Amino acid sequence: MILENVTKPTPLTPLQSRLFNEYQVNVWIKRDDLNHPTVQGNKWHKLQNNLIQAKQLNKDTLITFGGAYSNHIAATAAAAKAAGFKSIGIIRGDELAGLPEKWSNTLKGASTNGMQFIFIDRQTYRKKDTSDYLNNLQQQHPNAFIIPEGGTNQHAILGFENLVDDLYQQCPDWTHVFSAVGTGGTLAGLIHFSQNKTKNRNQKTQKNIIGVPVLKQGEHLKSQINDLLDQVKIDSNSYNSNTVSWQLLTQYHDGGYAKQSPQGLNFQKKFEEQFGILLDPIYTSKMVYAFYDQLKSQKIVKGSNVILLHTGGLQGRKQTYN
């Protein structure tokens, strides 16, 4: 284990409410936001194996990509510091270059953790996944291990095994897991290991993994997630897609990435007050809202055991509410 200070397993906390009693469902929140003090939630799972790879290849620097408010940038800087790497963040948009006083709290925090920034214009940023761009970057930084935007690659997906293990141990009869979706890496990890695990069990309950894209036009993520699943699939016979299905609910973006309507904010505040658990406005709040809406629209049948996955992202609150 390369990142120390890990809480394992993170708590699966039951949520009690009259609404849930009325619809006769059991609801838990998986507090994965508590898994690490600085590399929180899904970021811990996504970075862990990437860091191991980087060490095995004797790299001394991590390079990754993101916007000025990216949780992934914040987490990569913190992970690099904790594991003894240098870090470079390639940031979308060159308007902040040379203006540190205008940086977001995310960038300021990452900089405090030692991350150097390269600000690039949006047109160049769009080339970040092309082999020309990446080869050139690698030549300029031969000792760097390059991690894609959002941290999503095969290593990241394979980092979700212990989380899925927790879910099966803490609530073997879960019927639904809700998770926020950005690039789809987290959902792919959940699907991959759930389908894999269910194979060897005498599984009777249908399990549904429900992804809630937080950006507009999230429909394209379906093929992206299928591609990611194909990349990590070992043997299709070892999967059980009959008892584990997955879907995306694309209608809960609430105006788009990093946008939140007054109703969305109100919902988040009420949830936080009722349960004493903080959410972030960009990801987890939209995911929890989606669950409530599905419940009230009677899409979740009586007797369901629902797990809401808290993927962290709480550093994003500072942007919005401080």
Ligand SMILES: Cc1ncc(COP(=O)(O)O)c(C=O)c1O
């Ligand atoms: C807090 C939080 N939850 C969920 C996600 C979505 O993860 P993914 O990009 O793997 O879909 C992100 C984005 O990386 C995130 O920061």
